[in-house]
Amino acid sequence: MSSKLSVAHRWAFISLAVFLALAVFVTVEPTDNFDRVLREVFRPDDVWGPWQLVFGNVVDGAGPPVALAALAVTGAVAAVRRKSWSPVVYVGCLAVVTVFLTQVSKAILGRPDTHNDVGSFSGSYPSGHMVILLSCLGGILLVWRQRPPLWAWWLVMVAELTMGFSLLLLSMHWFTDVLGGGLLAVPIVVVAASPRFLRPVHRTSSPAAASVGSPS
Numbered sequence: 001m002s003s004k005l006s007v008a009h010r011w012a013f014i015s016l017a018v019f020l021a022l023a024v025f026v027t028v029e030p031t032d033n034f035d036r037v038l039r040e041v042f043r044p045d046d047v048w049g050p051w052q053l054v055f056g057n058v059v060d061g062a063g064p065p066v067a068l069a070a071l072a073v074t075g076a077v078a079a080v081r082r083k084s085w086s087p088v089v090y091v092g093c094l095a096v097v098t099v100f101l102t103q104v105s106k107a108i109l110g111r112p113d114t115h116n117d118v119g120s121f122s123g124s125y126p127s128g129h130m131v132i133l134l135s136c137l138g139g140i141l142l143v144w145r146q147r148p149p150l151w152a153w154w155l156v157m158v159a160e161l162t163m164g165f166s167l168l169l170l171s172m173h174w175f176t177d178v179l180g181g182g183l184l185a186v187p188i189v190v191v192a193a194s195p196r197f198l199r200p201v202h203r204t205s206s207p208a209a210a211s212v213g214s215p216s
Contacts, residue, residue, distance in 0.1 A: 130181025
């Protein structure tokens with residue numbers, strides 16, 4: 001188990017380092033031409049077509065409000081089944097940390113989006129859709145089981161990649177925004193997977209209480 005954790009932590013540090021390096025690059029705009037070329041590849045001439053209609057459902061159906069709501073429901077169900085408030089506290093902390101880090105990063109960089117817009121105390125880098133979706137899906141798995149099976153993590157990655165592809169098709173984010181969102185989510189999920197945080201989540205209040213999703 002320790003070797004797996006050490007590998008996970010190494011990936012977390014690598015992801016965070018690449019995220020920060022990419023943040024510097026997008027600030028000084030050496031990726032600008034690269035991003036614009038890819039924008040034309042995914043949505044030529046900014047035209048809205050049938051593919052945008054189809055994948056727009058992905059962006060809406062798995063966007064931050066939906067992902068955060070699913071995480072909250074998972075925590076509430078686990079709390080009732082295990083007769084403990086720990087799952088609710090866990091998902092609440094995960095949601096707050098994820099949203100806080102995402103919004104602070106956006107506000108600091110203030111990068112304009114693909115239509116040259118930037119909101120107040122916000123920005124395009126990193127993609128909040130990417131950060132929040134991966135963090136929430138990871139949190140849902142970790143509440144379900146302390147050590148989720150590998151196939152479940154692969155499903156999470158497929159969902160994350162589908163979201164990234166959809167954002168690019170809709171031209172909602174630059175490619176580097178999408179990549180940065182995924183990179184920022186990795187260390188969040190790795191920290192969330194720490195046994196220090198997960199043990200209380202999977203502890204029941206009494207031996208007779210049903211332990212849904214407890215590791216076998």
